[in-house]
Amino acid sequence: MSSSGIAALSPLVDRVLSPVRFVDQSSPVQCQSESILIFLAVPGSSVIPMRVLESDSISSVKLRIQSSKGFVVKKQKLVFDGRELARNESRVRDYGVSDGKVLHLVIRLSDLRLITVKTACGKKFRFHVECNRNVGYIKQQIAKKGDGFVDLGKQRLICNGEELDDQLIVNDLCKHKDAVIHLLIRKSAKIRSRHVDKEFELSVAAKEEPVVVTGEPPNRGVEARTLIEPVVANPNVELSPGIHEMVRSALTGLEKGNLPVMSAEGSGGAYFMQDESGLKYVAVFKPIDEEPMAENNPRGLPLSLDGEGLKRGTRVGEGAYREVAAYVLDHPVNGRRSFNSDEIGFSGVPPTAMVRCVDGGEKGFKIGSFQKFVKNYGSCEDMGPRAFPVEEVHKIAVLDLRLANADRHAGNMLVCKEGEDGRFVLVPIDHGYCLPENFEDCTFEWLYWPQARQPFNSETMDYIRSLDADEDINLLKLYGWELSLECSRTLRISTMLLKKGAAQGLTPYDIGSIMCRETLKKESKIEKIVREAKDAVLPGTSENAFLEAVAEIMDSQLSELTL
Numbered sequence: 001m002s003s004s005g006i007a008a009l010s011p012l013v014d015r016v017l018s019p020v021r022f023v024d025q026s027s028p029v030q031c032q033s034e035s036i037l038i039f040l041a042v043p044g045s046s047v048i049p050m051r052v053l054e055s056d057s058i059s060s061v062k063l064r065i066q067s068s069k070g071f072v073v074k075k076q077k078l079v080f081d082g083r084e085l086a087r088n089e090s091r092v093r094d095y096g097v098s099d100g101k102v103l104h105l106v107i108r109l110s111d112l113r114l115i116t117v118k119t120a121c122g123k124k125f126r127f128h129v130e131c132n133r134n135v136g137y138i139k140q141q142i143a144k145k146g147d148g149f150v151d152l153g154k155q156r157l158i159c160n161g162e163e164l165d166d167q168l169i170v171n172d173l174c175k176h177k178d179a180v181i182h183l184l185i186r187k188s189a190k191i192r193s194r195h196v197d198k199e200f201e202l203s204v205a206a207k208e209e210p211v212v213v214t215g216e217p218p219n220r221g222v223e224a225r226t227l228i229e230p231v232v233a234n235p236n237v238e239l240s241p242g243i244h245e246m247v248r249s250a251l252t253g254l255e256k257g258n259l260p261v262m263s264a265e266g267s268g269g270a271y272f273m274q275d276e277s278g279l280k281y282v283a284v285f286k287p288i289d290e291e292p293m294a295e296n297n298p299r300g301l302p303l304s305l306d307g308e309g310l311k312r313g314t315r316v317g318e319g320a321y322r323e324v325a326a327y328v329l330d331h332p333v334n335g336r337r338s339f340n341s342d343e344i345g346f347s348g349v350p351p352t353a354m355v356r357c358v359d360g361g362e363k364g365f366k367i368g369s370f371q372k373f374v375k376n377y378g379s380c381e382d383m384g385p386r387a388f389p390v391e392e393v394h395k396i397a398v399l400d401l402r403l404a405n406a407d408r409h410a411g412n413m414l415v416c417k418e419g420e421d422g423r424f425v426l427v428p429i430d431h432g433y434c435l436p437e438n439f440e441d442c443t444f445e446w447l448y449w450p451q452a453r454q455p456f457n458s459e460t461m462d463y464i465r466s467l468d469a470d471e472d473i474n475l476l477k478l479y480g481w482e483l484s485l486e487c488s489r490t491l492r493i494s495t496m497l498l499k500k501g502a503a504q505g506l507t508p509y510d511i512g513s514i515m516c517r518e519t520l521k522k523e524s525k526i527e528k529i530v531r532e533a534k535d536a537v538l539p540g541t542s543e544n545a546f547l548e549a550v551a552e553i554m555d556s557q558l559s560e561l562t563l
């Protein structure tokens with residue numbers, strides 16, 4: 001990768017990222033007038049100006065960020081005006097992005113190290129490097145950023161008495177806690193390096209002294225004094241032994257001093273809780289106050305102005321409830337989810353509960369979802385979908401269709417292996433945006449997979465037939481979450497669509513295509529059905545009568561479709 005591949009996020013930005021394209025000679029004026037200057041805000045650094053065309057697709061903008069800044073497209077999340085620019089094929093202007101606007105870029109936290117170089121005479125400059133850069137690259141940056149005062153050829157980096165090879169990776173430098181690194185320039189100067197939170201600090205000093213580099217991953221929010229307990233709104237709900245065991249194990253881990261480790265991925269705070277041995281993760285804790293656009297979000301996302309979450313029809317601070325709801329509603333094949341059973345659900349959502357975690361912060365505690373950690377081989381983002389068994393894809397499709405999930409991207413399906421033949425098993429995670437108030441942002445990664453075009457098998461059909469949205473709403477109420485009218489309407493309509501569609505022999509693809517918008521601006525078939533039903537009933541009509549109107553319109557649309 002070229003040297004421009006780093007996030008050189010100094011206040012003096014080297015150059016504006018400008019669009020590279022084949023210009024249509026016949027309409028140069030139009031092309032120019034579309035060009036706008038936007039700014040990328042990246043946590044912990046100054047903004048990056050970027051020139052784009054309003055007609056650029058989101059994927060092409062991400063590609064340009066990748067080629068000039070090095071952040072892999074798959075790991076980027078762009079947020080504008082409180083909304084994730086989730087549809088890669090949509091255009092910049094579709095999301096209302098115009099000249100001078102700021103886009104927030106969320107990337108993997110652990111991928112960056114902020115390097116601060118201080119000279120003996122007080123000169124200071126900073127730059128970022130990614131963990132996968134090597135020592136030679138750091139030297140280049142020091143030479144470049146230091147206005148040539150540190151000649152490339154005269155830099156030497158020493159660790160444990162041995163000169164570091166230029167090929168050594170930054171991540172390996174920070175691997176061992178308390179590693180001591182000397183960076184020598186000519187004979188007399190040296191650079192002191194220190195790993196502070198996610199920063200990796202180097203300071204050039206006149207005489208040599210050993211300094212400490214810690215290789216700790218960034219860790220924020222949850223601190224050493226943390227203790228955990230389940231939160232149950234209804235005293236009659238007895239949590240299952242498996243959930244108690246998960247909490248107990250994380251608690252023992254904390255008591256032993258095994259602190260939560262912040263995940264590098266995701267747009268909210270997610271912490272891996274360790275067991276007593278410190279060798280195993282047992283759970284993932286996602287505090288409410290660190291959700292995207294919540295007050296303590298650690299990924300640099302701004303506060304939501306109107307309380308709406310990153311996806312339309314969701315609320316900031318409700319993500320943890322939705323996570324728990326997805327588990328509670330994931331009924332086992334042979335019956336309903338019951339409080340004190342650990343039976344795995346049809347779709348395999350890992351056991352999830354609400355917990356309260358005492359911490360050293362201002363409030364003294366954090367509340368959030370607590371989900372069993374699932375050992376995995378990566379996510380569906382890391383491999384093509386062809387190898388996944390059809391029923392594995394269908395079980396996730398059923399869950400997403402029932403819950404109108406607005407965040408089923410490939411990174412939210414973990415890939416595991418089972419049995420002696422190493423059969424692939426998919427585990428759905430991250431349900432903070434399920435059961436939205438409307439269908440606007442529903443997107444399903446699996447929709448484009450070949451398995452989605454296969455019919456449901458008989459076991460899945462039986463399961464779908466057994467679903468009952470009213471029962472589900474009552475179950476959630478028992479757990480302490482009374483769904484709003486809008487969210488319960490979503491659950492009722494999506495369950496209705498799944499049941500009716502499956503009964504008519506439609507595939508997950510067919511049903512998913514009714515639920516998801518084809519493009520950002522074009523309403524989906526389900527939205528159209530809901531709109532027509534609203535138009536058809538009189539104001540003040542009961543919810544049941546409204547749902548009957550939805551059912552009637554849905555029936556006629558489905559029969560048109562099957563014809």
Ligand SMILES: Nc1ncnc2c1ncn2[C@@H]1O[C@H](COP(=O)(O)OP(=O)(O)OP(=O)(O)O)[C@@H](O)[C@H]1O
Pocket residue numbers: 263265266267268269270284350371372373374375376407411412414429430431432
């Ligand atoms: N139950 C789990 N078992 C194992 N790993 C998990 C689990 N839940 C989450 N993770 C890991 O933690 C990371 C962050 O979690 P998650 O995706 O739920 O966070 P998020 O902030 O909601 O992300 P997103 O930006 O996708 O909405 C995931 O990428 C995944 O690697």
